[in-house]
Amino acid sequence: MDMREKMMLKIGEFARIGQVSIATLRHYEKAGLLKPTALDAETGYRYYLLDQLPRLNRILALKDLGFSLEQIARLLEGDLDVLQLRGMFVLKQAQTQQLIETEQARLTRIAARLQQIEQEGIMPTYDVRLKEVDPVLVASMRELVPLGENLGRAYSKIVAYLSQQRVQPLQPTLLLLHSSYEWHNDQMAIDVETAVPVPTALPENEQISTRTVSGGWMASTVHTGNDLSMGKAFVALYNWIKDNEYHVIGTPRLIHLQRAEYLEPSQYVTEVQFPIERQREK
Amino acid sequence: MDMREKMMLKIGEFARIGQVSIATLRHYEKAGLLKPTALDAETGYRYYLLDQLPRLNRILALKDLGFSLEQIARLLEGDLDVLQLRGMFVLKQAQTQQLIETEQARLTRIAARLQQIEQEGIMPTYDVRLKEVDPVLVASMRELVPLGENLGRAYSKIVAYLSQQRVQPLQPTLLLLHSSYEWHNDQMAIDVETAVPVPTALPENEQISTRTVSGGWMASTVHTGNDLSMGKAFVALYNWIKDNEYHVIGTPRLIHLQRAEYLEPSQYVTEVQFPIERQREK
DNA sequence: TTGCTCCTCACGTCACGTGAGGTGGC
DNA sequence: TTGCTCCTCACGTCACGTGAGGTGGC
Numbered sequence: 042m043d044m045r046e047k048m049m050l051k052i053g054e055f056a057r058i059g060q061v062s063i064a065t066l067r068h069y070e071k072a073g074l075l076k077p078t079a080l081d082a083e084t085g086y087r088y089y090l091l092d093q094l095p096r097l098n099r100i101l102a103l104k105d106l107g108f109s110l111e112q113i114a115r116l117l118e119g120d121l122d123v124l125q126l127r128g129m130f131v132l133k134q135a136q137t138q139q140l141i142e143t144e145q146a147r148l149t150r151i152a153a154r155l156q157q158i159e160q161e162g163i164m165p166t167y168d169v170r171l172k173e174v175d176p177v178l179v180a181s182m183r184e185l186v187p188l189g190e191n192l193g194r195a196y197s198k199i200v201a202y203l204s205q206q207r208v209q210p211l212q213p214t215l216l217l218l219h220s221s222y223e224w225h226n227d228q229m230a231i232d233v234e235t236a237v238p239v240p241t242a243l244p245e246n247e248q249i250s251t252r253t254v255s256g257g258w259m260a261s262t263v264h265t266g267n268d269l270s271m272g273k274a275f276v277a278l279y280n281w282i283k284d285n286e287y288h289v290i291g292t293p294r295l296i297h298l299q300r301a302e303y304l305e306p307s308q309y310v311t312e313v314q315f316p317i318e319r320q321r322e323k
Numbered sequence: 324m325d326m327r328e329k330m331m332l333k334i335g336e337f338a339r340i341g342q343v344s345i346a347t348l349r350h351y352e353k354a355g356l357l358k359p360t361a362l363d364a365e366t367g368y369r370y371y372l373l374d375q376l377p378r379l380n381r382i383l384a385l386k387d388l389g390f391s392l393e394q395i396a397r398l399l400e401g402d403l404d405v406l407q408l409r410g411m412f413v414l415k416q417a418q419t420q421q422l423i424e425t426e427q428a429r430l431t432r433i434a435a436r437l438q439q440i441e442q443e444g445i446m447p448t449y450d451v452r453l454k455e456v457d458p459v460l461v462a463s464m465r466e467l468v469p470l471g472e473n474l475g476r477a478y479s480k481i482v483a484y485l486s487q488q489r490v491q492p493l494q495p496t497l498l499l500l501h502s503s504y505e506w507h508n509d510q511m512a513i514d515v516e517t518a519v520p521v522p523t524a525l526p527e528n529e530q531i532s533t534r535t536v537s538g539g540w541m542a543s544t545v546h547t548g549n550d551l552s553m554g555k556a557f558v559a560l561y562n563w564i565k566d567n568e569y570h571v572i573g574t575p576r577l578i579h580l581q582r583a584e585y586l587e588p589s590q591y592v593t594e595v596q597f598p599i600e601r602q603r604e605k
Numbered sequence: 606t607t608g609c610t611c612c613t614c615a616c617g618t619c620a621c622g623t624g625a626g627g628t629g630g631c
Numbered sequence: 632t633t634g635c636t637c638c639t640c641a642c643g644t645c646a647c648g649t650g651a652g653g654t655g656g657c
Contacts (some may be wrong), residue, residue, distance in 0.1 A: 047590065048581060053610065058580065060454050063611085068647055084655060085612050090594040091581040093451065095545045102450035103648070108434050116446070123444045130437045137430045145421045151388050151419060155412045160403045164398070168384035169411040172342050211366065263377045298340065299330060299373040310330065335636065350621055365640050366629060495632085550613070 047090055055089040059097045072110045074100055074297060080106060093153065146285065153284040167277035168264045174314070179215065179236035180208075182249045188229035192216055192268060193297065195235035195248075202249050203239065211238040216295040242276040259314040260287065261294055263298070267306035271295075274313045282317055291316035329372055331361060337371040343380045354392045356382055356399065376579035389415055414464075435566035448557035449544045456596070458538040461497065462490075462520035464531045470511035474498055474550060475579065477517040484531050485521065493520040497536060498577040516573065541596040542569065545580070556595045564599055573598035 056063045069075040070087070077087035096117070103113045108129075115121065116129065157165045178202060178320055182195040193216055203210050220232040242251045248276060260282050264274040275293075299310035339344045351357040352369070357378055359369035378399070385395045390411075397403065398411065439447045462475040462485060475498055485492050499516040506512070524533040544565050546556040557575075564571060581592035 043382040050598045051610075060452075062648080064648060065646085067612095072646090086655090087611085092547065092590075094580070094592065094594075095547060098452055098545055101452055104646095105429070105452075106428055106436065123440070126438055126446065127437070130433060132441060134430065134433045134437060137426055137433060140428065141423055144419055144426065147389055148416065148419045148423065150410060151416045154388065155416060158409055158412060164408065168327075168380040170380055170383055170387075171340075232515070263380055265374065265377060285486070290423070298376070304329070308374075310376065319555070333636075347620085349638095354620090368629090369637085386620095496623060554613080 042300075046062040049088040049090065052077070052087045052099065053149075055071075058091075059094060059101075060142070061097070061101070069097075069100065069110070072112055072114065074110060075117060079160050086275050092168070097168065106130075107137060107206070113143045149285060153281070165277065167264070167274050169260055169262045169278055171258060171317075172261050173258050174256045176253050178240075178242065178251065178253050179209075180243055180249055181217075181234050181236035181254075183219070183232070183234040185230040186232070186233050188222060192231070192233050193235055193300075196237070199235060199237045199249055201237070202246055203243070206243050208239055208241065208243060211240060214238075214297045214300075216297070217254070218293045218295070255291075255316075256293075257316055258318070259294075260317050261312055264304045264311045264313055267309060268311070271313065273309065278315050282315060286320040287317040289315050289322055290318045329374070331370040332361070332373065334369045336373065337375070341376060341383075343379070343383070349605070351379075351382065354396065356392060356396055388412075389419060396534065401501050409503060409520075430445045431567060435563070447559065449556050450545070451542055451544045451560055451563040453599075455536045455540050456541050457499075458535050459520050459535065460522075460524065460535050462492075462521045462525055462531055462533050463499075463516050463518035463536075465501065465514070465516040467512040468515050470504060470513070472513050474513070474577070478519070481517060481519045481531055484528055485519065485525070488525050489523055490523065490525060491492050493522060494580045495522075496582075498579070499536070500575045500577070535600075537573075539573075539598055540600070541576075541598050542592055545594045547589075547591070549591060550593070553593065558571055560595060560597050564597060568602040569599040570602055572600045594598070 050058070052063050053064055059066075066075065066087075066089075070077065075093060075185060078090045078093065079088040080086070080089070099117065100113055105114055106111070107129055108116065110128065116126070121129075150169065154165070180199050182199055184195055186192055186194065193214065200210055215236040215238070217234040217236060218231065220236060222229045222231050224230070239251065243249075245251075260278055262274050262278055264271050294314040294316075296312040297309070298312055299308065301310055332340070334345050341348075348357065348369075348371075352359065353533060357375060360372045360375065361370040362368070381399065382395055385398055386392070390398065394411065398408070403411075421495055424485070436447070438491050447485055462481050464481055466477055468474055470474065474495065478496060482492055497518040497520070500513065501516060502514040504511045521533065525531075527533075544556050544560055544561055546553050546564075558563055576598075577597040578594040578596065579591070579596055582592065
C-alpha cells in the first residue's frame with residue numbers, strides 16, 4: 042500500500058477503533074447508514090477510512106438518544122431544515138417522557154403486587170385490569186333489595202317484559218350498585234339497578250325503562266363463585282385503585298358473565314367493574 | 324348444545340369478552356399459557372369456557388407488569404415457592420427501576436441536544452460517546468511545550484529510541500495533557516506527555532520511561548483537522564460531561580488516529596478523551 | 606499447511622399483526 | 632348463494648448476534 046495514502050482499515054480494525062461489532066458495521070451498510078470507502082472487487086473485503094469515524098460516532102450517539110436506524114438515516118441525509126430537525130428531537134423527547142411515566146406506573150404496580158405477595162405469601166387471587174367499555178342500551182329496573190336476598194331478582198321481571206314485547210335480551214346482564222347497604226324499613230338494603238342489554242328502545246313500563254348505561258374506563262376483575270364470596274374481589278379492586286392513584290367516579294357494576302338457574306352458584310362467573318379516573322395532580 | 328352445560332365460547336366471543344385479539348389467544352395457546360377447553364376435531368374450532376377468563380386476566384396483568392410470556396408460564400405453573408415468586412418480582416422491580424434511570428439519562432441527553440440545535444440552528448459538529456478503554460503499556464516522555472509549538476514534538480525522539488532498541492511502535496500515539504497552559508520561562512507552556520504504545524517494557528533512558536497508562540471510562544469525541552481548530556471539540560466534551568452529570572477525574576488525552584508527515588494537517592484525525600466518573604449523589 | 610480475517614447467506618430473537626387461501630354453519 | 636367466523640401456514644417487525652460453509656493472504 043502506498044504510504045502516501047491515508048490508512049485503509051479492514052472491517053475488524055475499524056470495528057475495534059469504533060467499539061462496535063463487525064456485524065453492526067455490516068448492518069449499518071445494509072441500512073444505508075455507513076458505506077465502506079472501498080470494496081475489494083475480488084474478495085469482497087470492506088475498507089474504511091478513519092474519516093468515517095465521526096459519522097459512525099454520530100450514528101451511535103443518535104441511537105443512544107433512542108432514534109431508530111431509519112430515523113437516523115433521515116437525520117444524516119442533511120436535507121432537513123432546522124424546524125424538522127427540532128421537530129424530531131421534540132417528538133423523541135415527548136416519547137421518552139411518556140415512556141418514563143409508563144414505567145413509573147408499572148413500578149408502582151409491581152411494588153403493590155410485591156407487597157401483597159409478602160403479606161399473603163402467595164399470588165393474589167384477583168387480577169385487576171384496566172379496560173374501556175362502550176355505552177350500552179338497556180332495559181332496566183331499580184329497586185331496594187334487602188340484605189341477603191338475591192340482588193338480581195328483578196331480572197325475571199325484565200325478561201318477562203322483554204318476551205312480551207318480543208325483544209331478545211342480549212347477554213350479559215349488568216347490575217349497577219347505586220349505594221352500599223343502607224337502612225330501609227328496618228332492614229339493611231341495597232339500591233340496585235338490574236339492566237338487561239337490548240338491541241332497541243322499548244315502550245315505558247311503570248317499573249321498567251330503557252336507557253343508555255354510560256361507558257368509559259373501568260378497573261375490572263373477575264369473580265368465580267356465588268355472590269356472598271365476592272367481598273375479596275371488591276377489596277382487591279379498591280386496593281388496586283388506591284395503589285395506582287386512580288379514584289372511583291361512579292357506581293360499581295356487576296356483569297353476570299355466566300349465571301343461570303341450572304348452574305350451581307359455585308359456577309357463576311361475574312365481572313366486577315369500578316368506573317375510574319386518574320387522580321388529579323397535586 | 325345442551326342448555327344444562329356451561330356456555331362454550333368460540334374464540335371470537337372469548338376474545339371480545341377478554342378484550343384481546345384472536346391472534347393473541349392463538350399465540351398464548353402456542354406458548355402453552357392458555358389452552359382452549361375443547362377443540363372440534365373436524366373443524367379445528369377452539370372453544371373456551373368463561374372459567375378461563377381469570378387465567379387470561381392473570382396473564383395480561385403479569386404482562387402488564389413487564390414479564391415475558393416465558394416468565395408468565397413459570398409464574399402460572401404454580402410450582403414456585405414464595406421465595407422464588409418474591410425473587411422474580413424483586414428482580415423485575417430492579418430491572419424496571421434501572422430502565423427508568425436509563426431513560427432519565429437519555430432524556431437529559433436529548434434535552435441537551437435540543438438546546439444545542441436551538442442555539443446553533445444545526446446539528447452539533449461533535450458527537451460525544453462514552454467508552455471504556457483498556458490500560459496500555461507505553462514508552463513516554465513528559466515536557467513543557469511552549470504555546471504554539473507542536474505538542475507531539477517528543478514523538479520523533481521516542482520513535483528513534485524505540486528503533487535503536489529494535490522495538491516496533493504500536494499505533495496510535497497518545498498525548499496526555501497534564502496541565503492547561505501555564506507560565507514557563509516567560510512563555511505560556513503546556514505540560515504534555517507523549518506516549519507511544521509498545522509491546523514490551525524497555526530499559527530506562529534519562530528522558531524516556533516505560534509505564535502503563537491507566538484505562539477506564541472516557542467521554543470521547545473525534546476531531547478532524549489540525550490541532551489549532553480543536554478547541555470546539557474540548558468545549559463539546561466539557562458541555563456533554565456537565566450536562567450528563569459526570570465529572571472529569573484525570574488528564575485529557577489526545578489520540579493520534581491519523582497523523583503523518585506526508586499528510587495535510589486538515590486530514591489529521593484525533594480522538595479527544597476525558598476520563599470521567601458519575602457525579603456523586605447529592 | 607495452519608491460523609486469522611474476511612465473505613455471504615440464513616436463521617433466531619419477542620409478541621404478536623396481517624394477509625393468503627381455504628372450510629363450515631346460518 | 633352470500634356473509635360471517637373460523638382454520639392453518641407463512642411472513643414481517645427491529646437491530647443486530649450467531650452459526651454454517653467457504654475464500655484469501657501471511
